Amino acid sequence: MRAWEAGKQADCYPHVAREEKERLFREIKDDERYTDYLYGCYECGICVSACPSARFYNYSPRVIAQAMAREDTDRVYEILIEDIWNCAQCFSCTRCPRQNNPGGLVSIIREVAVRNGIQETRDVLQGYSRVIYKVMLKGNQVSPDMLQPEFFADWGTWVEGFTKNMREWRRAIPLESLRGVTDASWRTDHKTLVELYTIWFETGNVELIREVDEGLYELLKNTMEEELEDAEDED
């Protein structure tokens, strides 16, 4: 990832029309949280000092606040394409003496990037699709059956041992709602899931997924619509 340096080429995406960059920035600023998340910037560096990502990536919550306060459209576009995915969303940066919330700005920009189906955003989220599938369909972010050695090689031999014993271990849990469940974190009532699907449809969260991954969207939409129809028939 290219470092941002003042005085060097400011526009990393010259092929993207200025109108498009301005449109996206306007959409960010139109979020009603924007004015609560960005005041001014002292350049005090408190946010960077507290930021885990600033120690690992070429990433600076201070630069994000500055670029947006200065309305630097080119830099904001670069942030939308690249920087936002480095943020750990820990909100350590909210200690800002001006009460800026750089992590919150990142949340807003991510939403805009997803909503607009930006190609780079789709690329970033490609490996993440199975999580979106799980959380929207099961109401859980992760489940035991996602702990597979090919995805978690760095967690060591424990994962292999776990995979062999998953079914038995899940039955050997005293907490009833977890016991025996492997494709979700806990057993959720069918009625509850149907209510969750209603929320996803009513708030436009299903249509949003079309912008992330067309195939995933079709799968989720069809599955949830079927469940909703069945639930209506039962009523």
Next chain:
Amino acid sequence: MKTEPGSGSCIQQILQKKAQPVRRDPAKAPTHDVREELFELEARGELIVHRVPEPYLEVQTKFGRTKKIPVEHTWHHKSCGQCGHIPGYSSSIVWLHRQLGLDYVDPTDQTSCTGWNYYASGASNPAAQTAVMCRNFAAAYQAGYYPLIHCGTSYGHYKEVREELVHHQHLRDEVRRIMDKLNKPLVVPEEIVHYSEWVHAMRHRIAERQVIDMSHIRACIHAACHYHKIVVEDAIYDPNILKGERTAIITGVLQALGITVEDYSTWFDCCGFGFRHILVERDFTRSFAISRKIEVMKREVNPDMVVVQDTGCYTTLDKSQFIGKAHQRDVGIPAFSDAQITALALGAHPFRVVQMHWGSTDWRPLMAKLGIDWQTYKDEFDADVEAIRRGDKKAVTWEDCDAPVVTKTK
């Protein structure tokens, strides 16, 4: 920390001043009290405020306000990361309630807050996030039980979402429309309560039942960012714990159990979880957890364990150490949640309840130091697993677990 005084009378004066805990005057709180706004909205008929049921305990928060923590009649709002990958975390919380004979429910009418996904991908929106929260709160309200939030991110996320809900009429209207469709009332609890706050408030009652001496144990703690860095005024601070300058969570209960809590120079650092990073970009998570947390603790304190109060922090600090070991880094600190270590102190079965076999870090040296003959319990649990595999036993149940079993071997 050295406390021996230096020479000079003004140094004595400074040290005397520092001997006082921080004074927290709620009148000087720089933030509004969201509870007052909730009650106003309730008075206008906009929503229902779910009152903290009696009996409750009162604790102090960051700016000196009082927060009510329900003792019982709680609706256990589970955490997907805990239940999916650290089931002994959730079991331990519930086991503690059972030990104290408290009324609770383990609901199946609950979804995750879905905040982890929101913080990972941005593939959602405020209306959806608020509706998911309100659906869960309405389910608890209708069940007649008060939500006790197991996850640090759910706790922080709900507090942020609550801010948005309170401050934006159109969001309330939108969520009310959806709740109407679901045939549910729009409900927000009077207090958003994290399980570790319950553990903290109950720590003296819990410590009365301690059977394993832990007074020779030294721990480092890590408080979750989403617990004390989001909507900061809701986090518990106690003038008698860490001088009231940092959240009292975890430290309070460990001290009540006789454990020495050691300070280290990256106390406030995030663990490195990163939401999306832990799932799809773990080089960041691993590097941060090893170099900024585990190695620092090891170098400065060399504790017997690290104790956390959240799902993500546990996963990060427990699972990231394998690769550090493979690269000969200075790692090797077993990770526990406050709930798990507390359950162990009260004699919970290390495997049936605390489910230590889900942990990756080596907990055996700590067990040995506690005088717990873990092998016996491991054999017992392995027999459970084999019986389940053969079909001779359906499951491990509370009947297998309720009685404290652990005793010291020496």
Next chain:
Amino acid sequence: MSRVLTIGSGPAGLEAARCVAELGYDVTLIEQLDRLGGTPEIERYAKLTHHFRDSEEAMREMITAVTSKPNVQVLPNTTVLSASGEAGKFRVAVKNGGAPQEIEAGAIIIATGFQHFDPGRETQYYNYYSLPDVITISDLEGMLKDHAVLRPSTGTPPQKVAFIQCVGSRDRQIGNEYCSKVCCGIASKQAIEIREQLPDSQVFIFYIDMRMYGYWEPQLYWPAQEQHKVTYVKGLVSEILPQGDRILIRGEDTTMGRPMEITLDMVVLSVGMEPSEGTKSMAGVFGVEQNQYGFIATGGASGIDPVATSRPGIFVVGAAAGPSDLDDSFSTAGLAAVRAASVLRNGGK
């Protein structure tokens, strides 16, 4: 009625009393403590910013200039209970020791000053109460006065010291959105004094902006950098934590654009100004408006008068009206003395 009542005996109150007396009117100066001198006296200031004058000596001169005047009545150990009347004819009930007493005055000057921000309310993580070697600029004044700049934890001189600016100032999180005006100068003055007293030491100042207006540049900022080799770093500190028996600070060096961590022996917090308890209670007793920060609001009818309160005949001077340096305190004291004198001269008009 030819008397002015002045409340508070710090630099602003003393100067106001002196000026009124020299204009030929009677003054009653009341002070809640048993001795005069205000904050420089109570907190045992070493040298005054920005002139480097010995604080004790300068305050003694100011006190003598007031107590030596025949038309000044000084009432120590005295608190104000209530007030009535209006410009030209105020009646103020006070308690002098145990005895209640009524004072008639044509005009009133409030000079009740400030108190330092309590670093326990800071929303960064500075651990003032937990770590003995984290002190404030007012703690350091006493050490400098005693020529005993020592780490409280060990009683030994620190080798590396850092100042952190804007603690409790310019911070929306705390609600103190204002600049406390003097801390940049005080920290620079103290940094020079530390370097003079401990020539082997290394001193850092972490700041957002160094507010070195007017002659503070050649008097403080440049000498600190050029002669005393004090290191100024643009960037604040987010955390102070123990590291072995020393302390670690963490911030961003914003000029270099990267996170920084430095191990130190002692940290000095440049705590800002808040209204003193006396200032807040006098605002209540006299019914004058306070601004959102609790200081006494100024402006008067014109909106720009720096000593007029919301009530005619009642004036405010020095840090009771907001963060002030010594120059401000003297200027407002002199102006309020003239305003009070004209109230007396014109019979309350």
